Amino acid sequence: MDNRHAAGLRPRPKLHTGAVPAGLAPDAVPKRPVPAPRPSVMQAPVLVLNATFEPINVTAVRRALVLMLKGVAQAEETSHHEVHSTSRAVQVPSVIRLLSYRHIPQQSRALSRKNILLRDRNTCQFCGSVFPASDLTLDHVLPRSRGGRSSWENLVACCYTCNNRKGDRTPEEAGIKLQRRPRPFTLHTSRQLMRLIGHRDEKWRKYLFY
């Protein structure tokens, strides 16, 4: 058997000719004093308003700038930061407004693990502690074995300790109490979250009415 031929059939490791994407194999990247492109500014939250000034979403500065460059949105409020392109400096937006009206369905949030954790703000609904998403599970308040459904009203964020303690029982049987009654993700929930995200930005207030 020709060993050289066999070796040639083996998939060869890909050679990196260009830059290694950020976040991939950081150890393989030679350490150079490259200034970071101020990721905190580009990822800062921006309030998105509909054409009618109704708050509809929160996005990141990076995405907001793209919407502005595309002519889809314009800045209503700006922060004191600037970003520089080759030709000009742009004030970083704090609030943007869509230039044409977008219809937002009343219940647009899908029932998903991500959205349940978002609604419950990564807080275990039994012990009230905040956890990273990886340390939370979803608990059926009325267990599935008792006919409990997978619904907004019956699913809550739950830490593993509380989940184990509760087991296949109702909160009453397990002697633990729900922090609050789980509700569907409504417009009200969205507003609450927007206020929470924007609590440090004075310029959001007049659009969120608080």
Ligand SMILES: [Zn+2]
């Ligand atoms: Zn807990």
